[in-house]
Amino acid sequence: MKVGRTRRLPATERRAQLIDVGRATFAKHGYEATSMEELADRAKVSKPILYEHFGGKEGLYAVVVDREMDYVVRRIVEAIATGSPRERVEQASLAFLTYVRDEPDGFAVLSQDSPVASSRGRLASLLNDLAERVGHVFATAFKEAGFDPKAAPIYAHGLVGMVTFVGKWWTDVRKPAVEDVAKHIGALAWMGLRHLPKKPTLKSRPG
Amino acid sequence: MKVGRTRRLPATERRAQLIDVGRATFAKHGYEATSMEELADRAKVSKPILYEHFGGKEGLYAVVVDREMDYVVRRIVEAIATGSPRERVEQASLAFLTYVRDEPDGFAVLSQDSPVASSRGRLASLLNDLAERVGHVFATAFKEAGFDPKAAPIYAHGLVGMVTFVGKWWTDVRKPAVEDVAKHIGALAWMGLRHLPKKPTLKSRPG
DNA sequence: CCATCAACCTACCGTGTCGTAAGTTACGGT
């Protein structure tokens, strides 16, 4: 029984298609549990094509991860470009949650443990970088306000962890809307449980 | 070159040793990247012994994970048995961070993505359960206080994510002391960034 | 001293999977 053969594609299109297939498959089964044969089958293509385009399994994976990293970093960087501290936290949360909502496969790929040597978890290291930056911002702010700057990284990592764990949970329930979730995260971060407002609102900057 | 042969061990001791070796190795390389041959080498033992004791790779992994889950759950359950809400959050954070400090290998094993079918991430599902429980507590409290109970899970997952991400970060820097970290987490959760105290203290219950 | 049994080892098999060598087919230009 011959499977439905598809038309030939120019290199760039095929490459794009293979990246799509790779992202979806890696998202579903993870790196290790995804075989080149499965990728080839899904793309209706034979294995050597994968090797021609990406050199190997790690090559394809690297491309998928790299693209996704670029994308999410850009979105978050844009979100925190301007505004008050509180606005930035809210906008960053919103940007992250929006990414999670719009690109669940990408988020799944980044969430998984990376197999590449000396780099456990792409998202993990990305978030560590992010938290470290936030920590520096906090440290200077703490110094000015008379707080102990050594505590700054704790708060920074706490905030980042808050957002990402909520994001992971949200992928399962997909409700309520990301804007509402961002509001509540902002409220928790700023007011704490002790002083929660009954109806939080986004302190969004003029767009 | 003959490798230093060790004395024979009774079954229970050997089993215990193999579990130790397994936990350490799985912690270092993860499940997939750990081979039975490596485990056998590290334990100074040949492969069939591993199969005799645990039936296979998944068997050993299951035992390791199961033990670790039991252990961490017990510690956290003890911590949140009594006290005011704020005390419970602080004590739970402290218990978790103490576990992370004392059992880094166990924490590493639980942090990894599980390979077993239909169960992605042992720690992930554990934390989801935990967050869900906290969410229920919050929901009833919210209802009484006139807040929207639909928002409760957001705060619950936010808190859990806060603690775990800080825990993961702490494993790298191992500083400051877990008690101090727990203080700051409690402060962030209760007061928020807006009302941070300059020197947070633990509201520990009489022990 | 010897029988017995648990503890243990060497040597092997089958399978799944990454990666490749060599040949084949469709497409575009002339």
Place this chain on the structure above:
DNA sequence: ACCGTAACTTACGACACGGTAGGTTGATGG
């Protein structure tokens, strides 16, 4: 119509790894 080249395929090699069959060693009680 025909040729060159890019796109693609089939078939296979190599190897790592999970798992097993069957034999060997050493302790322990009689």
